[in-house]
Amino acid sequence: MTAPLTRPKRKDPLKKTRQPLYPQSVRSRTAQGLTAAAAQGRFELQCCSDCKEIFYPPRDACPKCLSPRVPFVPVDNRGTVLAETTIRTSTDPYFRERTPWRAGLTKLDAGPVVLSHLHGDVQEGARVRLDLKLDKGGAPVLIALPEKDTPNMADDPQLREMTCDPKFRRVLITDGRTAVGQAMAKAFSEAGATIVFVGIADPWKPFPGEDALRKIDKVEIVPLDVTDSESCTEQAEQNGGRIDIVVNTAEHVRPGGVLQRHGLTVAREEMDVRYFGLMRLAQAFGPAMRSRGADGVNSAAAFVNLLSVHALMNWPAYGAYSAAEAACLSAAQCLRAELRPGGVKVVNVFFGPLETEWFQTVPPPKVAPSALAKAVVQALQRGVEDVFVGDIAEDIRARLAVNPKALEREIAG
C-alpha cells in the first residue's frame, strides 16, 4: 500500500539544499525511439515489419530475421513480474542517495522480458501495466505499475521522481487576467497544489472574472507582467524560491499574417508578450528552479509552456501569431536543455484554436479553457513533456508525421 504523501514541513532555512542529480541519461540513437514515445505518454516498442517479432532492448536489426525494418509501434503494455530485487547500494550518486530502490523483470504479454522500475504496490508474480516515463534526467525508462490504479498511487516515491505532480507543490500561473489563466488556477487548486500564485499585470485595469479568481482556494494574487523584466525579477526575488511549477498563461492572439498586417506594432507586442515574456520568466525563475530540483516533496518540477500547435506549422490566417509561437517553441526546447541538469522538465502543451475571444470566428472543434487546464494538470501528473490537446492539435501532429509539405499547403487553404 502506498503511504499517502503528507504536506511537507516548512524548510529549515539553515539546512543546505540537496543538489539535483539524475540517472545516466545516455541512450543509443535507436533507444531514443523510447524517448519519443515517453515524451508523449505512449507505450511503444520495436516491432519487426517483416516477421512481426516484438523485442526489447532497442536494436538495429530484428533478432529473429535480421530485417532492418524495425520501427517503434504501440504495443500491449500488460505483463507479469517474474522476479524483483531491492537495490540497497549503488555507485551512481543519484541512486545512491535514493536506495532502497526496487527493480524487476517483467514478461510482457507482447513477448519481451523487460527490466523496469517497480511501483511500490507491485509484487513479484503480480500482473502489471508497464509505462514509459521520462526519468529525472529526461531519459526514457520503464516502470511497472499495478494492473489497476491503487490508492495514493501517484505518491509512490519512485514514481513521483518521474512525474511533476502538482500535489503539495506551489504553482505560479503567470497571467490570471484571461479565461485560460483562471481555469488553470482553479484546476491546480483542485489538483492539490499548496499555493497557486496568480500573476496579474496592469492592476489598474479591471478584468472579467477577477472576483471569482480571488475567491479560489489557495490562490494568491501577485503582481507580474511578463513584458516587464523588472516585474519578473521582483516577483522571482520575492517568491522564486518557493515556486515549483511555472505555467505560462500569458497569451497574445491576433489574426493576420506577415505580409497582410499593416505595420509592426502588434507583432512587437506578440513577440514581447510571448517570446520575450518566456525569456524573462526563464531568466527570472529558471535559476532557482534549476537548483531546487531535488528539494524534497515540493521540489521544483516543471516549466509549462502553452503553445499554439501552429508553432509547428504556420497557419497563415494567424500567421504572425504562429511565428511568435514558433519562436516560443524553439526557446522552450533550449530551456528544456538548460533546465535538465536541475531535473526540471519543460512541458510543451500544444493546442489548436481555443474557445476564447480572439478565435471567435474560427469554426469548431475548439478547446475550452477548462479542458486545456485539465490537460495541463494531467500532463504534469503523468510526467509527459509534449502534449497535444484537442482534435485540431492531434490532427496537425498526425499530418506532420506523414507529410509536412502537404500540411503546409492544406493549412494555407
Next chain:
Amino acid sequence: MASDLLSFAQKVAQGSIRVVDLTATLTQEFPTIVLPPEFGQCAPFRIEEVSRYDERGPAWYWNNITIGEHCGTHFDAPIHWISGKDLPNNAVDTIDPRNFIAPASVVDCSKESADPDFVVTVDFIEAWEKKHGRIAAGEWVLLRTDWSKKPFREYAGMGDDGAHTPGPAPATVKWLVEERDVHGFGTETIGTDYGQAQHFNPPYPAHFYMHGKGRYGLQCLTNLDRLPPKGAVIVSAPLKIKQGSGSPLRVLALVEEGA
C-alpha cells in the same frame, strides 16, 4: 546691471523663482491609454538594463527604454489628430521652439472632480475667470483635478464601458480655441478628453478642436495644486522626433515666490 535673463537664472538658483516639476516619473506601472483591442496600442514604458557595473559593462550602468510617444506625462502635437494633419509645422520637430515656453491659467475643479464623470462647461470656466481673471491669448489652460494623487487603479478610472475621468465638453474646447485663443490644453488624467468622450459630438473634442487649430496638449501632469491660478510659466519641450506626433517630456512650471 544683470540682464533680465541672467537675473531670471539667478532667481531660479536662489529659489525666488520656484521650479515645480509637473511630470510623473516614468515607471512600468504607470497606466497608459487603452484603445479597443482591434486598434494599435500605445506602447507602455519598458526598461531593459544593458549593464550595471558587471560583465556586460564593468564600469557603467545604462538602460534601453521602449516607450510610446503618448506614454506618461506627454505632449500632443497637432499632427497627432486627423483634424490637424495638414497644418504647417504641426509635428514635434517642426513646431517653432518658442511655443515650448508659455504662461498658464490653472483652473481648479478638484472638488467637482470627485465625480469621475464631471464635465467642464463654459459656464464653469467663466465663473473661474470672474474670480481669477480672463484667460489670455497664448496661455495654456491646465485643468487641476488632483487626480494625479490617486492610486493607479482609480486614476485610470476604467469601468466595464470604458474610462470615467473628468474632462471638457465639446463646446468648452471650441470656446477656448475660438473665444480665448489658448496655447493648448493640459490635464492630470490620461488623455485631455473626458473619459467617455467617444460618445461626444465630435468624439474627443479636446483633440479634435485643439489640434484642428494647431494647438497643443499636455497629459498626465502632476502637482498642479502647487501652481497659482495665474502667472506660472510652463516649459514643455518635447523630444525632436522626426515627424513625431508627441513625446514624453519633462514639464516644468516656473512660479514667482509670493505668487
Next chain:
Amino acid sequence: MAARLAYDGVVACVPVTVPYRRYSVNSAHWWIGRALHELTLGAGIEPRDIDGLIVSSFTVGPDTAVGLTQHFGLTPRWLDHVPMGGASGVIGLRRAARAVQAGDAQFVACVAGDTNHVDSFRKTLTSFSRFAQDAVYPYGSGGANASFALITKNYMNLYGATREDFGKLCVAQRDNALAIPFAMMKKKLTLDDYKSARAISDPLHLFDCVMPCAGAEAFLVCREDTAKSLGLPAVRILSTIERHNAFPDDPIQYRGGWALDVDELWQMAGVKPADVDLLQTYDDYPVIVTMQFEDLGFCKKGEGPDFIRSHTFTTDGTFPHNTSGGQLSAGQAGAAGGYLGITEAMRQLAGTPIGKPVKDARLAAVSGFGMINYDRGLSSGAAVLARA
C-alpha cells in the same frame, strides 16, 4: 556434425599470477606487462620469442591488443583481443591452442590483466555495453549485483535453493582462500557471517559478491615437445566448448550455454564428470556456480541445491571446487577473473599449488562465464585439462 579435431600435441604451461591489490595507481598496461614478464622468466624464453598474443582486459582502453604489441616490443605473427570477461580464459585457451596446432604460432602468451582505480568500477559500468546503457544502468544502477540478484531470486523461486545453500559454497571457498597469501579476503567466514552480512541487492548480500581488485593472470600455450624441451610442467587440453547468447528465449537465465554443448565437452574429452578431480567454476555469484554444477553435467538441472547439500567443497572435501578461493574470496581482477580457474587448475595438476593441494589431481574441469549484457551472461565456455 563433423567430429571436432582433438588438441593433440598442444599444451598449456607456466601459470602466472601477479598478486592482486585492492586499488592500484598503475595502469592495466603495467599489470599486463608484469604478467608477460613473469611468463618469459617462468618459461626461460626471451620476450621476442613470443610470436602469438591474446589479451583480455576491461581497463586497457583506449588500447587493444594491437597497441600493446608496440607498447611491449613484441612482433607477433598471431594476435587476438578477447573481450569476453569471465569466459576469456577458456576462449583464449581455445584460440591459442588452434593457432599452435596449425603452426601459426609457437609461443602464444595468454594474458588477462586489469587495474582498479578508486572509481574505475563505476566507469567500467557506465559504458559496459549498449544494452547496459539503454536498458540496465538507468534502473537503479545496481551494477551486475542487481542483475544477478534477479537471476538468483528467480533460481531460488524455481528450484528452492536457499541462502544456506549458497552460503555453504562461499564458506568453503573462503576456507580454500585462507591458504592463498594474496587473496583479498583473509578472514574466516562462517555461515552466520554470510547470512547476517549487509544486503546489497535483495536477495544478494555482501559475501555473494566478488571484490573488484587489480591483478593479472597468464599462461603460455605451445607444442608439447616445446614445453618438454624447456623442462616446463604442462597440462593437455582434452576438450573445450564455447557458446554466446545461448537460450535467448529463456525469460530469465536459469541455465548457461554449457547446457547446449555439455555432451560434446565430455565426449571429446573421453571422460565423465565423475572422473574429474577438481572443478574451477566461474564464481561471480553463487547462483552461477550452482548453474555450472548442473549445466556441466555434475547433476541434473534443478538438482543444484541437493548437490550442494550432499557434498563438501574445500580442497580436501568430497568435491574440490575453486580451490584457490575463487573470485569470491581471492578477488576479481577484472578479466583475470576468467583466468584464475585455469591457472589454479594448472598448478594443481602439476602438483605445485600455491595453497592446499588436491590429492592426486590428474583431471580438472574449468569453466568460464561472463558478459552480462542486458539481463543475462552471454558468454560461456569450459575445458577439460589433464596432467601432461
